Amino acid sequence: MLRLDNVVTHYGNIQALKGISLEINQGEIVTVIGANGAGKTTTLKAICGLVSISSGKIFFRGKDITGKPTSDIVGSGIAMVPEGRRVFPRMTVLENLQLGGYLNGDKNLIRKDLERVFELFPILKQRLKQIAGTLSGGEQQMLAIGRALMARPKLLLLDEPSMGLAPMIVSNIFDIIQEINQSGTTILLVEQNAHMALSIAHKGYVIETGRIVLEDTAKNLLNNEQVKKAYLGE
Amino acid sequence: MFFSQFFAQVVNGLTLGSTYALIALGYTMVYGILELINFAHSEIYMTGAFIGLMAVTVYKLPFAAALLAGMAGACMLGVIIEKVAYRPLRKANRIAPLISAIGVSIFLQNAALLAMGPQARAFPANFSAPGLNLGIIQISPLQLLILIISIFLMVGLHFLIQKTKIGQAMRATAQDKETAQLMGIKIDRVISFTFAIGSALGGAAGVLVGVYFNSADPMMGFFPGLKGFVAAVLGGIGNIPGAMVGGLILGLAEVLGAVYMSQYKDAIAFAVLILILLFKPTGLMGRRVQEKV
Amino acid sequence: MVIGINIILAVSLNLVSGFTGQLSLGHATFMGIGAYTATLFALKLHVPFLVALIIGAATAAFFGFIIGVPTLRLKGDYLAIATLGFGEIMRNILLNLKITGGPMGLRGIPKITNIYIVAAAVILVIFSLNRIMNSRVGKSFIAIREDELAAEAMGINTTNFKILAFAIGAFYAGIAGGLFAFLFRYINPNNFGFMKSIEILCMVVLGGMGNTSGAVLGATILTILPEFLRSVSPVISQYRMVFYGILLVVMMIVRPQGLLSDTSFDFLKSSVFGKIKVKKIAEKGGQ
């Protein structure tokens, strides 16, 4: 469904990705783990066209999306929960969610999707009119996830969705991710909480300073000594 | 006697204020989206006036057509300015586009000086409509028109920005461009659209005010532009009704200043501005959102 | 000499806007206050030049303090507009006071400013500014620019320090004003209006906000540029303001961060040496 071929990106002179190749099949949950600064976020941004790609290609559902404007990429069915939440701080919770469904013309659909988000995150329903910038950290995280769901993506990119969430919600989030996945959305998940991520994923990649160093089924990775030591804290 | 004077002055203040408001709307519009003080707005206003003037004097068009021509021309100019001078600076810090805007402003002003000559030109428009005659207070048809048009535009813009989808996209773009793109918003288009509308407003203001004072000159944008900008801030920059209220208050303050001490009228107007800001640090209608830590 | 005066102005605005992050659109006002005060003291009370210069600068600093107290509660563009407003108010007052000669301005000022005095002033200003910027005070200014709330959490009384930055900036601008008056021998309120403030701001931004060498370079370029365009050819002379406008745009597009943006290029800042020291300490500490 999504394929990255040797993708290289730069921030100024710094090469952040040094040739990333990965593949995600329809219906999978794929996770990318790696230390701080390894290039996980940059990979997601590259997919969305938010950082420009110096060389390499990206294919989504067979089509070459390299260098396409972000809005087109999003239009073709990719949504992202960005790192650091990035809610629209001076808009209300409701408006943030509506913007998530910006490309969905159908009003009824939007209403239905809203209901679904409220089911997942009841607190958002109580805060509908609150200015998003004043939500607590965790509430903002929920809003960011809800907003991405409003786009009804075929591929959902999640950048550390569990960051700053209460333990109960964290386990919920992973349930929700699986649920979304089961209802047909393919998922690319970046997580610090590698244990949790690998336990729900089908496949995993380990990234180190801009390169993929390991690629295997999630199960195998969970048992890999190297991974255990470096990312599972065991 | 005192009251009739007073009311007449209030009317003066409101009509002066409505010209500021008209300009302030365009300022606020662009600011609200790009957080950019578009210093070139004064010159867009001036250009609008000149295009209207050409329409009337060279092509002998009626007033309404001149107004539309001025708006269309200004609109195009605004979009071009954005493309050439601001778009390349999208990723830069906030102050760079400000300087770029000043550059554009200097350029347009001097280009107009060379093309049009420095002298003011008469701006005759055969515009006639009934005015209002309330005994001692006469309101000319143009005054009335300016007031009505500004209120109409204000309501329309407010609706556009707050209630429509494109409006929502504009605000989202203003707050976080990258994330706005993630929502599927084509931000370049949204920004062009914003400039188009903001500049058309400036053009309309140019034609109306030009006809109102029967003159247009290359420097005509400077004072009203400055005041329009101040009005926008006074009302809470980025806030559409605020721009209107800010314009009217500034107009009133200036007129009242002129009544008491005409030599200090600008000082009085600016003192009112500063006083208001001290009590409402984000302008009259600017929403004060407490910073969440 | 005009370059020197503009350098002082740019460097001082850079302190307020570049280092401390408080956008000011009324910097020329402080120059004006300095110019008028120094002139009046010299003309009416026959105070010697240097003393008059200092009195002018001190008065400017005092006004910087006075307007800083209420307005520095404002943030960003609201502060900018308040400083603009203050500038216009001052200009309006100068325009109508008897003692300042109203629109006639003040004339008959002796010509004292010369190239040596200007050079000395520039050196003193930059030297003291660097000392300030490398000290606890200067670091607090930058901290305020970077994150006001975090700066407060570090125990910095941000209000006081912002006012301080304003007052110091005004002091230097006041010196520039005094030099200006004793160079051109005639001043009137319109010398110190909005356009002059904008011009100074352009110098700072062009050179690179928060960089003293940048401010110096920006001031130099923008002072020379119109004169240079004037002398290239008669045709260009006629269009020189048009070119000037285009050049501003082009320069911003080519280098939006200003000509010298990175602080490491700040040759005039002794922290070039400071940095080396840091590296050494860091190496030691790292072992």
Next chain:
Amino acid sequence: GQSQSTDSSSSSSSSNTNSSQPAGDDVIKIGTLGPLTGNTATYGISTKNGVEVAVDEINKAGGINGKQVKLFSEDTRGDQTEAANAATKLIEQDKVIAIVGGVLSSETMTAGPIANDAKVVMISSSSTATGIPDIGEYIFRNCLSDDVQATQLAEYAAKDLGLKKFAIMFTNNDYGLSLKNAFEKKAKELAQVVDIETYNDGESDFRAQLTKIKGFEPDALYIAGYYTEAAKIAQQAQEQGLKVQILGADGFYSPKLVELGGKSVEGAIFTAGFFADDPAESVQNFVKAYKEKFNSEPDMFAAQAYDAAKILLSAIKNANGAGGETLQAEMAKTKDFPGITGNTSFAENGDAVKDIIILKVENGKFSKLR
């Protein structure tokens, strides 16, 4: 560098005289200085044009003692810093022996001392502020004194027109202020001044001041300012139903007054130093030459600049092409120079003493009252 120059014909062969200028002896170089760009460019351009007409005239007639006159025009943008730069450039780089200018008082204030120190004669044709001729002995002035204009008009209005209640509006600069002070003084002596209001150049809305003035029911309004604003003031006064006799000074003198003001300036009376419809041959020649060259009507700035240039050129001729002290002495000697703005002599300090004309707008044209 080269500056804008106007030499209409090739230079004649060199014949060395005891000129104080070391180089370029085959031509006589003079300069003009004023705003050619910026918001005050109107005045600067008119001034420059006026001088050009005078220079063309003399060059066509064979120059001064066979030498052509070469004109260097520098722009000040109305900024006094630039004025100083421009003066320095004219003197040091272009090596002119005399300058017509500056145009605005403020620029003459800064350019003047530079010229004076360099012993270069400078004659301003429009800087009306007090104190300008006092800058030094090399600084002359050829324009109507604000005091005299305002005083004479006040007299005329009160005595000849029988007006009793005056209101004054003045532009808040040196020109407006001097006019206002003089007019107020005289008008108070002879009649009553009921209200005084200010405005700024470049403004458009004067209704507040006019509404206030209307409350005093004056029968005349003296506008101490320039035609652009005066036209708007007259128009807004009419709209507000303020029926007064409009009075003004030489700042009114421009065809633009009628173009911008339309019917509302009909009947306005003002003082001037120049009248384009004056049948005198010199005036008509000037108007014709000006129209031919610039395709527009000359205004007062142009006329005064033309006269200033003529006075200067005649002094240069008397000085035999020399500058410096010789030229200064010749300038000071000028007596009853017959120009298109009346007969001019210089007072001790270098200020012009000349006659004043009073004009009226009739059927959209200016006509001479006195």
Next chain:
Amino acid sequence: MTLLEGKDLTMVFGGLAALDSVDININKGEILSLIGPNGAGKTTLFNLLTGVYSPTRGSICFKQREIKNLKPYDITKMGIARTFQNIRLFGEMSVLDNVIIGQHCRTNTGVFGAIFRGPATRKEEKKVRDRAMDILNFVGLAGEAGEKAKNLPYGKQRRLEMARALATDPDLILLDEPAAGMNPQETNELINLIDKINDMGKTVLLIEHDMKLVMGISQRIMVLDYGKKIADGPPEKVRNDEKVIKAYLGDRAGKEVRAC
């Protein structure tokens, strides 16, 4: 001994009580953790204690002095320092300068001192610099002293925030989710660091959602839910508290937590 005592603390935002009559009591030398669901009011409580907001109701006594109406900089001077949930470093400044700024309220060079740079000023500067390096050594950032703060990776930025807070020489240090965005290994290092800080005699108040960290180092835990205190006690007690499990830990996570 009580170091800080907050009574009846209430904070209302436009009708919504983010904190509702909360009492908090911090003993000298302890590590107290503050946990609770998202939006419970934890950060808000930090903001009250550090003077960012002033409470709608209630009082705060620090070292026997009322501080509720003091400005943040005065409170810092009295000895409370904090880190932020969203990192707020002085990004353009060097790592070293960030820590030097932290010592602002313990130093007093003024403008004139800076310009003339007499012996006293120089001595102070050296002292400040040396101490900054000591602190950087302590948190393990000495090697990055010359870097721009914004160029550090996330985990190191978190540590720099702590270094900067330590530089203010606080008696009480408030840490808002210091482990957020860190991987398990980095979290382990963080635990060591907090322990070391505590060993220096500093009192620590900690907000964290990472239960491994919280349970591992807290001497006491206080739980907020919807702005109200629902539990306060030693870790063993809190993690078995029904209310806490229901409101915060959840069944699954609760089990894991009890296991650790």
